[in-house]
Amino acid sequence: MVTTVTAIGDVVVAALEDAGYMQSTIGQVRKSIKWLGVLAKKQDGFYTSKLGAEFASMTTSPRTGRYSAQRHTDYGRLVWLFDSYVLTGTVDLSMRPRGRQKEKPSSPEFSKLLVSWSQDMEQRGLARSTQDCFGGLACEYLIFLEACGISSWDDADGSSVLAFLESLRSRWADSSMWSAVASFRPFLKFTSRTDLLDALALVRARRHHEIVALLDSGVEGEVVDACRQGLVSSQDAAIALLALSTGLRACDIRGLRLADIDWRGGTIGIVQQKTGNPLTLPLPPLILAKLGHYVLDERPVSAEEEVFLRLKAPHVALADHAAIYVVVNKVFHASGVADVKVGTRALRYNAASKLLQAGTALPTISAILGHAHSDSTNVYLSADTERLRSCVLPLPEGAV
Structure with missing residues (x-):
């Protein structure tokens, strides 16, 4: 299998052309391949995953000296394409989720609880968007517990529920807190912790039904x-x-x-x-x-x-x-x-x-x-x- 930046780059460009990508997009990929080739000169033009990781980390613009979101996206995407070809022999053009991967709890007990909750929602046939919402809040709460030095579910108490929801107020609008409480409640019901549910009931969150203006x-x-x-x-x-x-x-x-x-x-x-x-x-x-x-x-x-x-x-x-x-x-x-x-x-x-x-x-x-x-x-x-x-x-x- 070819392992030079130039050879892999030709394969990647051909795959993009066959898939019908716009010429402007392909041109941007060619530009990134050129700069990856410059970096690869120190190892005779050969590509490795280590070289790719180094290239993907080059997110600072040499012109401004500041972080460049464009470089982060373009270089990261190119390394993904190169690595997929090196590992599988094919160029993976599937869509990748943007943004950073969500943090997960490190405690084995919390991780197992989160998996069980996900499986329960899946078995009940909840919509994917609902699963993401309910699961996301449960995950945030477990991470919050770990940040408070709690790594066992039995040690969670009502005060932690109130403190967690209070921490959300810095990111959630007051009008959205009702949604946070409603989306957090199913997880606590799943765990059969009535004491935590009682604490949740103490949260002052009212549902807002604003009047939506009609179109003329x-x-x-x-x-x-x-x-x-x-x-x-x-x-x-x-x-x-x-x-x-x-x-x-x-x-x-x-x-x-x-x-x-x-x-x-x-x-x-x-x-x-x-x-x-x-x-x-x-x-x-x-x-x-x-x-x-x-x-x-x-x-x-x-x-x-x-x-x-x-x-x-x-x-x-x-x-x-x-x-x-x-x-x-x-x-x-x-x-x-x-x-x-x-x-x-x-x-x-x-x-x-x-x-x-x-x-x-x-x-x-x-x-x-x-x-x-x-x-x-x-x-x-x-x-x-x-x-x-x-x-x-x-x-x-x-x-x-």
């Missing part, structure tokens, strides 16, 4: 017209219209599969990631047309089952719900609505409130939104200002 009908019309006239790609139009018309969650739009679309019936049938409940929704003709155009003419050739893929190689499913947020705002901006920033959560409120204004019964709205419990729909009453006004009692005569 003119704004909705402009967005729909922009999608109809082709001012944005069919993929972006389909994503924005799905969020605007159906109120689907971002995770369900991202996870929509080709097999979920009934092209003849004009419907989609999914299993919601948040609740695990099945949901079937009709597709308006415009959305169906945009989906069809995207699948036939825009969607990259890929074996992925998800409908919406990255347009740049590697052509895999969109990374997360943030990608949906970016697309929705791009469509709003293209339609001329530059002063409004919205995500799928706001559009979900908007869709529900418009159904309510049209006189749709709450159980029907609950079914359309795919709520696990009909009571969840009551929060959308806050946006129906006309009905709220009818509930206001008149002031007594002469009252100030």
Whole structure:
């Protein structure tokens, strides 16, 4: 097997070209290979994992003398490609998670407890996003205990629960503390520690239901017209219209599969990631047309089952719900609505409130939104200002 930087670099570039990467990306990789070759001169141009680690650590820009996030990303990615070829004989072009790896507890007992908790959530079929949230808080708490000198679960007490949640306040907004408590509670229930649950109940965290402003009908019309006239790609139009018309969650739009679309019936049938409940929704003709155009003419050739893929190689499913947020705002901006920033959560409120204004019964709205419990729909009453006004009692005569 070739082991020089130049030879491995040629293999890497060829793999990127075969996978359809953009020429600008390949050009950046060639540039990184050039600098790796300069470093490799001290060992006759040969590549080793040790050399790769040294190259990846060169994150300081010689021009500014400061840390360069671009160098960190480019050099780290190149070393990953080189190492994968040296170890397996193939270039691994799979997506790697960005950012640092999450810290894990070092105590064997805590590590075992965390694994058991993960397995329990998996067996219960919780959505991946829910598992990440619940598991992340459990992991943080165990690390917090270790920082306090506690390495045995039996030594954890109620004061540690209160201190842990207090430590989160430096990073969590007050309005989000209710979510932290709600996401931490299942782990404590799993461990059957009623004393810790009692301590958790002492935390003052209230759920905030802010009133979400509805979109003006003119704004909705402009967005729909922009999608109809082709001012944005069919993929972006389909994503924005799905969020605007159906109120689907971002995770369900991202996870929509080709097999979920009934092209003849004009419907989609999914299993919601948040609740695990099945949901079937009709597709308006415009959305169906945009989906069809995207699948036939825009969607990259890929074996992925998800409908919406990255347009740049590697052509895999969109990374997360943030990608949906970016697309929705791009469509709003293209339609001329530059002063409004919205995500799928706001559009979900908007869709529900418009159904309510049209006189749709709450159980029907609950079914359309795919709520696990009909009571969840009551929060959308806050946006129906006309009905709220009818509930206001008149002031007594002469009252100030």
